[in-house]
Amino acid sequence: MKNISNIYILLFLLLLTAGIQAQNTAPLIQSKLDGTVVDAITNQPIIGASVNIKGTTHGVVTDAEGKFYFQTGQKFPYTLIVSYIGYKKAEVIVEKNPVIISLKEERQELDELVVVGYGTQKRKDITGSVASVPKANLSQVTSSADNLLRGAVSGVVVTQSSGRPGASSSVRIRGGNSITAGNEPLYVVDGILIYNDNANSSAGVTYAGASVNVLSTINPADIESIEVLKDASATAIYGSRGANGVVIITTKKGTKGQDNISYQGYFGFQNISKKLRLMNASEWASLRNDVQASIGQAPSFTAEQIEAFKTSGNYDWQSAAFRTAAPVQSHNLSFSGGDERSRYSISAGYFDQEGIVLGSDFKRVSLRANYERNYSQNFKFGVNANYTYSLANGVGTAGSGRTPNPIVAAVLTAPVVPIKNADGSYNVTNNPYATSVNGYVPNPINDLENTINETNLNRILTSLFGEYKLTKKLTAKVAVSGDVLNTKQNYYAPANTTTGAGTKGLASVGDRLVGSVLNENTLNYNTNFGENHKFSALGGYTLQYTKGEVVNAGANTFVNDANTYNALQDGVAVKPYSEAYESVLKSWLARVNYSYKGKYNFTLSGRADGSSRFGAESLWGYFPSAGFSWNITDEEFANNIKGITEAKLRITAGTTGNQEIGNYLSLASMGSVNYSFGGTLYTGIAPTRLANPDLKWEKTTQYNVGLDLSLLDRKINFVFDVYYKKTNDLLISVPVPLSSGYATVLQNIGGVENKGVEIGLTTENVKTENFAWNSNIVFSANRNKVTEIGNGVNEFFPVVPNGSLLQQQPVIVKVGLPLGTFWGYRTNGIFQTQEEVNTQPKINSLANTKVGDRRYVDTNGDGVITALDKGNLGTSQPKFVGSFSNTISHNDFDLNFSFQGSYGAKIFNALNQQLEISTLGTNAASTLNDRWTPTNPSNEIPRATSSPLGIVSERYVEDASFLRLKLITLGYTLPKSVSKKLGAKSLKVYVSAENLITWTKYTGYDPEVSSYEQNNLYPGIDFGSYPNSKTFISGLNVTF
């Protein structure tokens, strides 16, 4: 494979040197023309507009003052064609020198070019559902490109796994289709196909915690546009990777005629948006006394001590875990431009964000070079090259089921325990309420500050392409791209930290190298048959080869902490690990567009994919789609309907697939296990999986009906879509009889259904000479339902990878209910009398129910509370999500603000559940101050007991609906006259605030979380996710 890619590059270089010289002819000077191009409304000069003389190849570009100049062989009068992005193309007949040409802003949305799979299309001709992320969204402060999709486009839901800088997020386009396979969309970055698998940023280092977002390796400042392909007509061209939707990211390219140097930068700071309400020392001491009493022990604190804690000896562990005013900064410098034959854009970026939690930060250096050259009239080639280095330091995991990470551990630490010693060092020895290990007690603040947990990412993402016009109508394109992602993780827990104490220091290093080579060869054919018939066709063959290698090693029992993870040989080695895998995907793709009079548009597209991931019996899959659109307003009968400027109906249907299931799963496998004889460990080989030669892709069939409507001369633009998606052949680990020796086999057996509506509304509310107000409303509602699990099974409880959550089984996958449905009891007050205890239903597994314990609803009325009384407590999938964004400009000022909201989703607040469990050693939520006592017969909070069970009930499955003022930005663009004095073409300063206000009933840190990252089975569990922050920044954009 390596050889093949080498040969490609060689051939490519040969090709580049084999072109034909273009011919230049000097014009005959007969006339001169001085002109200016201005905005028709503001009269501001338009810089960089291209001005061509009709019928010739002669063109120029306006300068910084909007001026252009011609010396031409043409005689007056002649016609100029003037165009500029965002403005209507104008044809002006020039009769004398000089001339002022005013361009009207382009508002005919349907004429704009939209990036689609393997090409571009006029919006007017598109049959599929394709949405573009508004420009305003692209300028948000974020470490990662996928966050730019938040609230930007209807039908897209972005959930951050945590507010940790650089952390991963999960993106769902029109709901999740899959139960066990990946649900993330396919990303196409400058033509390179990437599945955003965050496992690629993990080298398997234990305790490393949430993975780093692989998409953070793309600098958001380099992004020119983002398109989201949603329906089958748009995504079928991506075949077995199209089912989850496709996000096409195009980076900034140079434009003809001007060289720009621009700098974009900002500084800012972040604070935690909310803190949890916990007990103080005095309250906790009194709680501990009650817990002691419940197990028949003497009180730990006297009344005097409890009183004294009110004035001294209270330690706020939660606040100690957070930074205040954590800084964030970003700097981007770019050079871009072009001439008649070449376009270039070169940029460098630096991003540095400290997290709001101690010990967490994210740094990134990114370099990009995009270059494109017209070698001859027929031959064009170019390169898009990107290199990124990023370093994330983060909060790892640690400890048991109760304390999955140090943030939770800090929140749970008893408030009477000092954080630091008198000498300023961390208190790691004195906590009578925690178990001491090798003389050290856990100090989560020390863990946060002194544990090293680094993830270094190096990514090279480069594509080279050549495009050759074989004939006027037929173009061939060859692209070769490489994606190399190297992850190096370093971990060291000193001997006095929670994870390091047991083993006297714990070091671990890991490395993962994932390389992918993609070759795409396409032919494009465009023709018209007469005036009325427009026809285009695309065909191609592509091949992608991916190889990955992982290695990690670790050691413990170090003499001291001096060398951290850099001297594993000084400790006692733990078992190392290595792994390698490869996959191949071959595809044939095709698309045919036909348009009759621009009124009726037809698209047929499809792809055949052969994937090494599937069974020998089903290596190839075929994914066809068909689309039709009708521009109603082009019909005569619709011509004169008042108010309706444009109307278009879209109908599409098609099938796409999902191949994100991991490698080799169709093969039987053996795994290694250990056993010891005579005190020595020996490796045994045990069967772990049965072969499934029929294993294949998951298949999603989608139907979409859409309506695009422009009203009142395009002051109101309305996009409406309704869709139905049915996914079959879902890969499910189907339970088989355990007596076979296997628990499950992976089979294509399940089904999931998604249906929904999406509305996008852009309006121009006010437009005068110096004041403009535009709004953008995005609304979507999706309903998700599991339709089949297989083998007659109707439900199963996914295994949540955390001791205490695993046993509680908070999430169910059940036929008829959405994925991510929470399953548990309903509470029914508190047992107030012994009589009630004796006669009312109690949890069967809890012996010794006493007065003051919580009651649950006996839904099946059998007199005892068992698992059968559990029921549906709601889903983590919202009923609808929406956003409302506004851009207001007045003279040189502009104000952007956007609200985002979500309604109807639930979150299982596992952290709050833990905080409401009273124990002898951990802090509790302040709600427990109202606990049941004989004198305070609370009907909501049970009595204090020692470590009662965590039980999933509606109390902890909280409403996660929220409305948030996501972003507000105020900018000021210096008048041209001023910026010119400073030597700049344009200069803008702005201040911005993110997450300023959130309205929600959710009691945890933030309602937009999911502790388990991209997982499909148990989203919406908040078990100490890294909290979200409020961010304030001030920035400067300047172009020279």
Added chain:
Amino acid sequence: MKKTIITFLLSAGLLVSCTDLEVTPASFVTEDNYFITQDDAVASVTAVYASLSLDPGEQSLFGRNLYFLTDMGSDYAAAGVSATNPQVRALSSLTHDATSDRVQVAWRQIYAGINRANVAIDNIPKVSGSEAIKTRLINEAKFIRGLLYFQAVRLWGGVPIVLHEATSINLGNLKTNRATVDEVYAQIIKDLTDAEALPKTYTTADAGRATSGAAKAILAKVYLTRKDWPNAIAKSREVIDGGFGYALFEDFQDIFTKTKKNGKEHIFSVQFEPNQAGNGSSGSTFQATSFTGFTATEPADIISDVALFYDIYATGDKRRDVSYAKQLLNPTTGTLYTFPKPIFKKYLDLTNLATPANVAINFPVIRYADILLSLAEAINEQGGPTPEAYELINQVRRRAFGKPITTPDPTVDLVALDQTSFRNAIQEERKKEFVQEGQRWFDLVRWGTLVTEVKKVTAKNSVSERNNLYPIPQSERNINPDGLPQNPGY
């Protein structure tokens, strides 16, 4: 130029098409490259043993999971406040149902081990190497298979008998219906009888493998459970007189001392070593769940009733302070810590309290004292106590009190009992002897005293006759409802 382009496109197409879609995994063994050499055969049997001590992501079968059924589901052991799994608490209060995850996991682990044994037995004949070694390996696999079916038939009654590896994912191929109890015992006896051909002993390097004596000892227990007194007596005597060199440790503590592993009293133990179940884990979770540090927090595994099970030891009975700890020396402070309730101590490694998951004390599946008491029980059941029977039980008692084992000692020896009181004496002795050794529930069921004994513990008064068997896991019945009828009462 055009030619160059076309040539390029064509060659690109040709080059890519030679890349194959069939990729070979680099990091795991597949069927195609396994069972070729004798080393493969050895590794396959090592995996059979490992099914007893290792189940990634779960507590291993003999590392604690079986304990929930065989001990916590009996009278003396209970789920403490640190037991956070409601299913564990349900087992402790005997209110579990067919959806119990612990029951299901035990079933799965047992059949996973049986499948590994089947894979080994089916495939070892085809590898190269010494026939003698191959036969031995097959018999080791049969020993474990017999042992696992013996656990299964006692826990669930007639269970599915699976004797060959699964070869296809076809559900019909994977389903097996319940057999009768007699059929299962016939298979157990067949496997264990084959395993009697195993070596009597191994080199030190192979210590821990199943021996001929282990096969006979388990057979003795099989016959005892079946109330086949003559065979139980015969097999026990073969273990005692067969020249295996078994004897009681003089010190009861030695049974659970790391340095005395696979000693003279150990007939077959499940081996636990540091890091055996992965980095930092031996596969046994008993220490972590019996000891929560020097705090008043009640551990997950705890004695159910101090008066009924701790206070019953006579003064001088060393078994109490090996089985339980009321006080423990805190090495950090140098002081004795007193627990609110005695904690289980057999699997605590007092030299390694810091990393409880990595504690490596073997789990004795069968030890010599069990054979002595089994023989005494069989003799008594056949026709009342004999001098031999007295000597057997008294040896166990003398050792318990630290007396010379073979010297009659009137201070501890039992004398002059009728059949019933001798039976009671054996039952008392076994209760004190085998704390946390996976015996109690099997004993109570064998004696038919489960309900009466367990009812004595207040928190366990939900016990009923149904508890003489565990339910067939519901998940199993969902797939094969007709072939797996449920046990009564579930």
